[in-house]
Amino acid sequence: MRIVLVAGARPNFMKIAPLIHEMNKLDFCDYILVHTGQHYDYQMSRVFFEEFKIPEPNYFLNVGSGSHAVQTAKIMMEFERVCISELPEMVVVVGDVNSTLACALTAKKLNLKAAHVEAGLRSGDMTMPEEINRIVTDSISDYLFASEKSGITNLKKEGKSDEQIFFVGNVMIDTLFLQLEALKNSEINDTWHLEKKRYGVVTLHRPSNVDTKEVCSGIVDSLIEISTDMELIFPVHPRTRKNFEDFGLIGKIEKSRIRLKQPLSYSEFLRYWKDAAIVLTDSGGLQEETTVLGIPCFTLRDNTERPITAEIGTNIIVGNKKDSIMRAYGDFKAGILKTGTVPDLWDGKAAQRIVNILIDKL
Numbered sequence: 001m002r003i004v005l006v007a008g009a010r011p012n013f014m015k016i017a018p019l020i021h022e023m024n025k026l027d028f029c030d031y032i033l034v035h036t037g038q039h040y041d042y043q044m045s046r047v048f049f050e051e052f053k054i055p056e057p058n059y060f061l062n063v064g065s066g067s068h069a070v071q072t073a074k075i076m077m078e079f080e081r082v083c084i085s086e087l088p089e090m091v092v093v094v095g096d097v098n099s100t101l102a103c104a105l106t107a108k109k110l111n112l113k114a115a116h117v118e119a120g121l122r123s124g125d126m127t128m129p130e131e132i133n134r135i136v137t138d139s140i141s142d143y144l145f146a147s148e149k150s151g152i153t154n155l156k157k158e159g160k161s162d163e164q165i166f167f168v169g170n171v172m173i174d175t176l177f178l179q180l181e182a183l184k185n186s187e188i189n190d191t192w193h194l195e196k197k198r199y200g201v202v203t204l205h206r207p208s209n210v211d212t213k214e215v216c217s218g219i220v221d222s223l224i225e226i227s228t229d230m231e232l233i234f235p236v237h238p239r240t241r242k243n244f245e246d247f248g249l250i251g252k253i254e255k256s257r258i259r260l261k262q263p264l265s266y267s268e269f270l271r272y273w274k275d276a277a278i279v280l281t282d283s284g285g286l287q288e289e290t291t292v293l294g295i296p297c298f299t300l301r302d303n304t305e306r307p308i309t310a311e312i313g314t315n316i317i318v319g320n321k322k323d324s325i326m327r328a329y330g331d332f333k334a335g336i337l338k339t340g341t342v343p344d345l346w347d348g349k350a351a352q353r354i355v356n357i358l359i360d361k362l
């Protein structure tokens with residue numbers, strides 16, 4: 001029995017790690033790990049392999065960056081070779097990045113079974129490249145592992161049968177719990193002497209927030225204003241840093257109390273955000289992680305594909321305009337806070353459930 005597991009970009013690595021550890025424990029099949037190379041910088045890729053003790057990939061496809069068509073096509077061409085030579089019983093893809101879509105599509109064109117972890121999430125926003133990746137991947141996958149109940153509702157609406165859909169919880173949270181345990185008693189070791197709950201953490205990388213000067217400048221102005229009230233730690237994605245430079249924003253950011261950092265490893269980053277007063281982000285995973293630890297989260301988007309985090313968690317969908325961000329920050333300062341609860345099955349055991357189902361299906 002042979003399963004191919006695919007990972008390509010930063011948010012995939014925290015999802016694939018618990019699956020690999022569970023498969024190693026049970027030793028029920030051979031797995032082949034494929035890294036597409038969508039992300040390739042040390043801080044965007046390798047550091048997570050070291051931190052999560054993910055074994056060396058069996059194949060590194062080295063596709064690198066490019067337009068969506070180029071990147072997706074290159075992954076498909078390279079991944080087809082892997083599938084033909086390995087002839088797996090199943091291909092498992094995670095998340096919603098271009099690697100997810102490209103490998104699911106390649107597998108199905110070769111009549112291989114495909115399983116999608118984190119299935120059914122929908123933002124309803126077709127301008128998001130990830131939304132297209134989610135819809136296409138789910139529409140062709142055989143087994144759909146949903147992390148929250150909205151996923152099940154969406155998949156059923158799209159005509160998927162009960163036999164294909166499995167509510168398993170959230171593999172990101174498996175990784176969060178493991179890494180939190182490893183960090184116990186570890187303090188932030190930082191030259192800025194940050195005090196717990198007296199600073200904020202920021203991440204931004206969505207094209208809709210950072211690719212146009214007008215939107216990007218509005219967000220930066222809001223962050224600068226917030227930073228007069230509390231220091232902001234901001235590990236910067238390569239796409240975002242390039243645009244800050246191109247739009248001439250770096251100078252004013254560096255004069256403010258926004259602390260720009262290189263992209264951080266998982267544990268370095270966790271050390272910051274777990275004790276933050278607030279997180280401002282456009283990341284998907286961070287909306288979920290802050291909900292689990294009860295940290296207030298402002299999502300700088302108009303929608304979320306992870307509605308449970310806003311319905312019962314600490315997430316607030318704030319948008320990306322300066323007035324809406326500052327209004328929400330005003331409420332936060334006035335003590336209007338959302339207390340949250342943890343969604344069903346976000347308990348650190350999602351990978352265990354998934355692997356048990358895979359054993360059954362193989």
Ligand code: UD1
Nearest residue numbers: 009010011038039040041044065066097098129130238239
């Ligand atoms: C991708 C995913 C997005 C995910 C994000 C996490 C898609 C469509 N998007 O977006 O869903 O939330 O990863 O980070 O799959 N770059 C580097 N070094 C790297 C990788 C990228 O410098 O290791 C730079 C390149 O200039 C590249 C740009 O970042 O052109 C964007 O990378 P890309 O993988 O195309 O998209 P992300 O914005 O990272």
